[in-house]
Amino acid sequence: MTEILKLIKDAFENAKISNTFYEAKKIINKLGLNYTKIPACPNDCMLYWGEDEDLQECKRCKTSKWSDAKENKPAKILRYFPLKLRLQRLFMCSKTVQSMRWHASAEKKDSKMRHPRDSEAWKTFDLLHDRFAEDPRNIRLGLAADGFNPFGAMCTNYSVWPMVLIPYNRPPWECMKPTSLILSMIILGEKMPENNIDVYLQLFIKELKELKHGGKWCFLGHRRFLERGHKFRLSRAKFNRKVELRDSPAALTESEILEQLEGINVSFGKELHANKDVMHIEKNVCDNVLYTLLNETGRSKDIISKLVRILKKWNIRVPDGLSSNISRCVDLKQRKLSGLKSHDCYVLMQQLLPISIRNVLPDKLMKQNLEDQYFGHLKFYVRNKAKSEGSIAEGYVAEEALTFCSRYLERIETRFNRPPRVDDCPDGNYSTHVDSLFSQMGNSKGTFTAFEFDFKDFVRRRSKGRKPSNVKIEKRVNKDFVTWFPTQGLDQESEIPSPKELGSRSSGANNKEA
Template sequence: MKRIERSWMYKRTIGQSINPDFVKGVDESIQYVTDHPESSNPDEVRCPCVKCKNKRLWNADTVKIHLYGKGFVPNYYEWMCQGEGYPGVPERRSNEYRDMVLDAFGHSQDQGHSEEASVSSEEEPNATAKHFLDLLKASERCVDGFASLLSEAIPNNNHMADTFYEVKKIVKGLELSHQKIHACPKGCMLFWKDDAQLSECRVCGSDRYKQTSKGSLVPLNVLFYFPITPRLQRLFSTKNILEEMTWHSKNPRVQGTMAHPSDSAAWKHLDCRFPEFASEPRNVRLGLCTDGFAPHEELKLLWEVGATTYDISKKQNFNLRAAILWTVSDFPAYGMLSGWATAGKKACPHCMEKTKAFWLEHGGKVSWFDCHRQFLPTDHPFRNSKTTFCKSKVEKGVPPHIMSGEELWECVKDLPKATDGPDSIKRLKNEKKGWFKKSTLWELSYWKHLLIRHNLDVMHIEKNFFDQLIHTVMDVKKHTCDTPSARNDIAKYCKRPQLHLEKNDRGKEIIPKAPFALDKAQRNVLCEWVKQLRFPDGYASNLSRCVDFQAYKLYGMKSHDCHVFMERMLPTALRELLPGHIWNAIIEISQFFRDLCCYTTSVSDMERLEKNIPEILCKLEKIFPPTFFKSMEHFLIHLPYEGKLCGPEAYRKRVEEASTQRTQKSLNELYWETVGGRNKKGRVKGLGGSADLYYGSQMGRISTFSLQYTPSLVSQMQDQVKTRVQALRQEMER
């Protein structure tokens, strides 16, 4: 409609003279703009001529001259830069968003300069930038207009803000604080407190700043620190969250079950060791999820001094204290937090120096093959086998002793800290004692009294185990553990002559097919099956995008996808594709992860898993080559022990991998997943409406004996899979 009404805009001349309709239209447009001023100076008008392109402000007469001489910018039927299409608002102050837009355009309000000044260097924003700037301007005008409308609609003595800028000033106090702390480029120290004035690192001598071309100093490394104390205080200022902060003290649970960290031995041990801390139910036990940085100074204050906090429900102040119950991190960060080297033969933080890992001669890596028979009962037949594990070897050993906090403190109390300099840390690493530093967390007075300090991340281990297993079973090049060097290691360490390398007629070494590897037809069937999988919304991602039919492999699966596939899909997928004894072993490890990840468990359940997992791993050792058993595969032996001390695994996973039920979580939910809060139904927050599907809660808690896994889809799929495999084999034989 406006294109027709304003057709005069592009009919500037008639012959050699200006079109009277054009002059009339320009006068009306200028009048509209002056009635709706944009700038604090009512005499300024944004010029829509071809040369200025709405980028410069001039007085009304100058704008008319520009339009008479040059005309309007093309296709400018909607005068959006002059405020048309948005609700009118009274004259208002400039705000930071408008200033940002004008700064981005390089706008100058100096009317004394000629119109050529700086215009030639300005350009129209690209389509993406223009769309963003238009939305920015539209949102600001809408908020201002709505605020102005409300101000006019309510009584005159109201305190309603008139603009978005004033609203921002009012709510600014609601934001949580953060600090910018300069750090050494090599991570040796922070330029903080007594070191805030230093210009060089007192550990390695690195410069704190770099000098720009203009001579200013810019820090080389900046840490953004979000203090935890105000965030804890904010939780007690919100009524609905405050109820969950004391959920553990008000909601009784079934005796003998663990549905919350407060049911665990680690929580109860801390309460018994420090009864004064336990007497206040509002004191917080933290599950620290970090990639290596630990705010130990603030944590020391929260334990020793506390922080005055207001309880919104009781309308009273109290002294809030907090303690770290345990940390949760992936394995590299585990080493940074604990100070124990997580690489090499001593990578296991439970076995430590008593590990039986060894270096593979041909594989060129550390292997934990045949390290699990020592965890079996002394009368177990696997211990006396000389053929199915390392050849001619009988296992008479006992499981390594897991050191207590006091014993660990005696080991680390004299070790150097990271702040003592890289030379001392390097010297300690070269000694290869396992420890490479003393963690700053040992400065917390209660740290050595905890039953467990660091948790192995189950989701991280499960993903690594699944990737190793599925790549080996599908014989994926460069990812499988079944390589020529692995076969040479089998010949050296095991008695499996059917898996030794063979030579063909031309003398070239060939790899005999392993019973645990699928052939091409079977891999194709598995890929087609995964391609056709469909899940309820929020249960898992679209796995069809993870199928590569050219390489016959699965790729790009996230932690939660591996979690679902490992515990729910894997038994169905491999039932008709692998020999029975191999499939049974994989079923048992799948069931192990399912039991381990139940959100309600018990000490007896964890003891059952602790008893079963050595035998399960030994069964896998009888099937797969020594290269299969890396540190991640070995850590399964210790997960039930940690579950027995800490309770459900759902409270001991990293936040970024906790769930994919929704694409985004609120800050409160992310925090609760770290601290260990629960909703009114006692479920883990952030799992969404599909928690029943995710954990199979309709089945109840798993019983105390091993169950034979019977996939619900087998009855529908096994005939199709079997027929398809036979058809493809016949086709390949032709």
């Protein structure tokens, strides 16, 4: 990397570029584009941070903190990405600060739900926390977590658990983009943390509390601790327009504090239970439905073979990132489905499965999530398979730095103004009198010649005798056009004529029939 920096410095003589990779990393760290590594118990019991930072073994299971005590190599490491500075950068940049208020400033046209702000849960939260809802700058975050195997099919007993934050202040076309998602932490291990995931959430919760009480320091009722004759007690203009006449609260004794805390049991780790989320519930339901179909008795052979063959034959092209290729998850020999991600289950349950089993089930039975896409994106960061979590963390920080810098570049192609891979927006080179009803979708490629041909007028001229009504002409158009068009020089061995040639043929046909 140092050699690359030297090469760039030689190419751009007037630019201030660091001499070494270490100096460049120091600049990035000042911008908050970094992460911290915190040792953790290999059994997910505790984190070695704060007061427990110097402990050498777990307080619960007594497992050693080190996998190699001589080299001070921790047995397990949590990589945490601090949140405060990442949120501050969203308000520092002029290209993102407006979108952070979109949820409150954008007009709501109807009652349809297009964003979480339109949901009843959002509105109920605003009613319960009206002071929080008053300021549109207050940030509303969504938390998503899931595990994936960073080695693909090479290993099945290892997983990485990234936790991602979604800033719901931003509009729906921005908040779910990879550049808007905030990686909060990376949990490693051969197995999922399950109910012990709350151990790793301690740092995140601590930072959220600091954000909640941050900003302007305001001590409500602090004047009651002053002496009775203090001038601030009677001052209205400098405080909350009220006079403070209350005495200071009495200090609690140790026994009184213990009495208030009696019955409260707060313990991080094994004793807590995590809530089930919709994503995993849907995956479990999908698995149960598939296993029920594949293990059905009686007509099971017929049902299984048809169902598996239908899924195997599917070669449906879907938008980028909508789902994986489900046909690759089908094993025809063992008649099994494996390797389905949570979003694959959603697409399978909602869109594909009802079609595939329409003619398979008995007559009496006939009637996205961002997340997997983004986690698949993180998998591409893995370069060193011996340290997959470190590769993901360093790759994310590097991409985050590029995203941050590209927001300040003008008249240069970046990931924010680069044309999409499939650009189907109209380019304005084609225009007809029916554009207001049927707008052109797609760009023209190469040269082309536009012509207009009214087949309805052609049928009207062919009519002999009494002038037919518009209804009869419409019926003839719908009936005859399909058979007439292939006869205009489009036989099996000839090439498709040019638009100009086809236009002249149609005009000639009109004149001939007229």
